[in-house]
Amino acid sequence: MLEQVTIALDGMGGDKGPEVILAGAELALLHKPRTNFLIYGDEAQLKPILHRLPALAKVSTIHHCDVSISMEAKPSQALRQGRKVSSMWQAIDAVRQGKAQGIVSAGNTGALMAMSKIILKTLPGIERPAIACFWPTIGGEAVVLDVGATIGGTARQYVQFAVMGDAYARIIFGLENPRIGILNIGEEEMKGTDNVKEAAELLTESPLNFTGFVEGNGIGQGAADVIVTDGFTGNIALKTAEGTAIQFASYLRHALNSSLMSKIGYLLARRAFQALKMRMDPNNANGGMFLGLNGIVVKSHGGANRTGIASAVDLAVEIASAGIATRIADELDMVLGTQATTPEKKLASTV
Amino acid sequence: MLEQVTIALDGMGGDKGPEVILAGAELALLHKPRTNFLIYGDEAQLKPILHRLPALAKVSTIHHCDVSISMEAKPSQALRQGRKVSSMWQAIDAVRQGKAQGIVSAGNTGALMAMSKIILKTLPGIERPAIACFWPTIGGEAVVLDVGATIGGTARQYVQFAVMGDAYARIIFGLENPRIGILNIGEEEMKGTDNVKEAAELLTESPLNFTGFVEGNGIGQGAADVIVTDGFTGNIALKTAEGTAIQFASYLRHALNSSLMSKIGYLLARRAFQALKMRMDPNNANGGMFLGLNGIVVKSHGGANRTGIASAVDLAVEIASAGIATRIADELDMVLGTQATTPEKKLASTV
Numbered sequence: 001m002l003e004q005v006t007i008a009l010d011g012m013g014g015d016k017g018p019e020v021i022l023a024g025a026e027l028a029l030l031h032k033p034r035t036n037f038l039i040y041g042d043e044a045q046l047k048p049i050l051h052r053l054p055a056l057a058k059v060s061t062i063h064h065c066d067v068s069i070s071m072e073a074k075p076s077q078a079l080r081q082g083r084k085v086s087s088m089w090q091a092i093d094a095v096r097q098g099k100a101q102g103i104v105s106a107g108n109t110g111a112l113m114a115m116s117k118i119i120l121k122t123l124p125g126i127e128r129p130a131i132a133c134f135w136p137t138i139g140g141e142a143v144v145l146d147v148g149a150t151i152g153g154t155a156r157q158y159v160q161f162a163v164m165g166d167a168y169a170r171i172i173f174g175l176e177n178p179r180i181g182i183l184n185i186g187e188e189e190m191k192g193t194d195n196v197k198e199a200a201e202l203l204t205e206s207p208l209n210f211t212g213f214v215e216g217n218g219i220g221q222g223a224a225d226v227i228v229t230d231g232f233t234g235n236i237a238l239k240t241a242e243g244t245a246i247q248f249a250s251y252l253r254h255a256l257n258s259s260l261m262s263k264i265g266y267l268l269a270r271r272a273f274q275a276l277k278m279r280m281d282p283n284n285a286n287g288g289m290f291l292g293l294n295g296i297v298v299k300s301h302g303g304a305n306r307t308g309i310a311s312a313v314d315l316a317v318e319i320a321s322a323g324i325a326t327r328i329a330d331e332l333d334m335v336l337g338t339q340a341t342t343p344e345k346k347l348a349s350t351v
Numbered sequence: 352m353l354e355q356v357t358i359a360l361d362g363m364g365g366d367k368g369p370e371v372i373l374a375g376a377e378l379a380l381l382h383k384p385r386t387n388f389l390i391y392g393d394e395a396q397l398k399p400i401l402h403r404l405p406a407l408a409k410v411s412t413i414h415h416c417d418v419s420i421s422m423e424a425k426p427s428q429a430l431r432q433g434r435k436v437s438s439m440w441q442a443i444d445a446v447r448q449g450k451a452q453g454i455v456s457a458g459n460t461g462a463l464m465a466m467s468k469i470i471l472k473t474l475p476g477i478e479r480p481a482i483a484c485f486w487p488t489i490g491g492e493a494v495v496l497d498v499g500a501t502i503g504g505t506a507r508q509y510v511q512f513a514v515m516g517d518a519y520a521r522i523i524f525g526l527e528n529p530r531i532g533i534l535n536i537g538e539e540e541m542k543g544t545d546n547v548k549e550a551a552e553l554l555t556e557s558p559l560n561f562t563g564f565v566e567g568n569g570i571g572q573g574a575a576d577v578i579v580t581d582g583f584t585g586n587i588a589l590k591t592a593e594g595t596a597i598q599f600a601s602y603l604r605h606a607l608n609s610s611l612m613s614k615i616g617y618l619l620a621r622r623a624f625q626a627l628k629m630r631m632d633p634n635n636a637n638g639g640m641f642l643g644l645n646g647i648v649v650k651s652h653g654g655a656n657r658t659g660i661a662s663a664v665d666l667a668v669e670i671a672s673a674g675i676a677t678r679i680a681d682e683l684d685m686v687l688g689t690q691a692t693t694p695e696k697k698l699a700s701t702v
Contacts, residue, residue: 192583239568243592271612272610280599
């Protein structure tokens with residue numbers, strides 16, 4: 001464990017502005033007291049907010065940036081306007097320079113990924129980065145990756161994602177041997193795309209704890225600790241699940257408002273409903289981890305509240321303390337070492 | 352509208368056996384009294400059941416088949432064992448022969464699709480069939496296709512799916528101009544796979560009411576009446592949504608059982624919960640329609656109860672009465688006619 005961790009914070013991202021970002025960072029200090037912050041953004045906005053948060057102010061320095069990346073900008077626009085000068089770019093670059101051990105942003109996902117790839121580059125042996133998210137299950141939580149960084153993927157890329165997800169789940173869930181599954185349209189070997197089938201063969205031969213294919217409904221049932229998929233399918237699955245949860249909550253609200261009896265029933269059971277709401281609240285497991293880069297990048301949900309930002313900062317600190325890059329390199333060597341010699345293996349073994 | 356509709360019934364499919372299939376068919380007679388049934392399967396099993404259902408017996412004939420396709424058989428196995436001789440094959444073949452206007456099976460989906468393709472073949476101008484399902488939305492219902500027939504798909508195949516979904520939604524929802532969306536990982540034009548982007552361009556130029564890309568959470572919000580995707584993504588989205596609904600229900604049950612107060616609250620509000628359960632019950636909107644074949648094939652959920660089977664039969668009767676094949680051929684001509692001349696167009700225009 002590192003004694004002190006410094007987190008670079010994109011002070012300007014997110015739907016709710018710097019007020020919530022900074023309040024979240026201060027909240028995170030309660031769980032991670034040994035954290036320092038480099039806060040990037042418009043000093044005129046950030047300074048008065050920080051002034052009202054003395055605990056945070058004590059461990060933070062503001063770095064003024066002229067440009068903020070808008071939530072709507074396309075990655076190409078963001079790069080044109082924000083290269084070098086934006087709060088997002090500079091916060092990421094602080095990680096590259098070693099001034100910070102991780103960066104947290106609630107800003108534009110596409111821009112954050114594009115800049116992170118350019119500034120930090122992928123780890124040796126990793127062709128493409130992935131975004132890993134937490135997924136609540138009946139019995140606990142799973143990690144799903146990729147949920148939006150890459151479209152499609154070769155069998156080897158699936159294996160790289162599996163390795164990254166495995167290392168991540170070991171750290172975050174403290175599991176010794178996380179169960180790895182591949183998202184597919186059936187549990188049978190013959191189903192799915194060629195890439196998915198080939199990836200399953202590679203993982204079966206690997207030392208990872210591969211449990212086979214998982215269907216869409218298996219994710220929430222906890223069929224595996226790590227669910228591997230490509231960014232297209234993963235993003236659609238994630239958003240579909242979010243949408244369904246919102247839909248169910250809306251039906252429930254409607255049902256409970258439908259009669260006097262049901263309203264009274266709701267009042268009596270309201271603690272139970274509050275617990276349910278807590279459980280469904282994405283702010284409690286906020287933070288998309290960009291895996292596969294030379295540096296730790298955590299994307300908070302744009303709409304996150306103070307608790308959500310604090311979760312994302314917690315996550316960055318935890319992963320920064322655990323040295324995930326070395327673990328991924330070691331595992332990659334081990335897993336791809338079981339197959340033919342590859343450029344990846346050679347690269348990974350030099351790390 | 353046809354005066355009388357004959358439905359071929361695979362009497363042996365499904366998790367719950369012929370008892371439930373036949374009970375469901377009898378229930379369907381309440382809504383669709385002008386329906387006759389050809390029931391395919393093991394006569395020794397079917398006869399005594401039919402004897403106990405006099406209303407159904409009056410409009411049904413049993414056709415004995417020696418072989419039943421198991422729910423677990425791979426399509427290749429099913430074809431080896433069940434070609435010509437199985438209840439599933441013969442029920443589909445009744446449609447090809449014109450003895451029935453549609454076939455309903457709760458059996459093995461892969462086998463049903465494989466046999467349907469061989470026996471019925473695709474419609475002129477349709478390269479690959481699709482399975483369309485109903486998806487509950489905040490405001491009503493949407494059709495999503497494909498949810499499992501094809502993996503991947505070219506831009507032209509997406510357009511064919513859009514045409515089939517459009518014709519289906521016009522009939523089923525009585526909509527004059529259904530809103531068509533393509534499932535994607537963002538609403539922006541630049542996002543997604545090349546095929547999806549190209550399909551969007553084709554649909555924008557077409558006379559269909561194309562509303563653009565829909566994200567996973569947009570399906571349940573009712574962002575479009577018809578959601579077009581390929582069978583890999585669609586199947587994963589569907590199962591993820593089903594899984595999330597089950598998960599939410601389990602959390603809710605747990606919450607309501609957590610204290611005496613919440614239990615009392617549940618009792619007072621139980622009508623509201625029953626209404627909610629009704630709304631979430633897949634049996635009320637059961638029936639995966641195989642679109643794009645020379646004949647109507649409805650796949651009931653394997654675990655469907657009597658109500659579920661009745662919904663599937665209702666659906667088959669409704670679509671059989673509406674002449675969907677002609678509509679698809681006409682629309683295909685219209686939509687693909689706006690583009691370059693193609694073999695499909697020529698074929699479609701001969702129908």
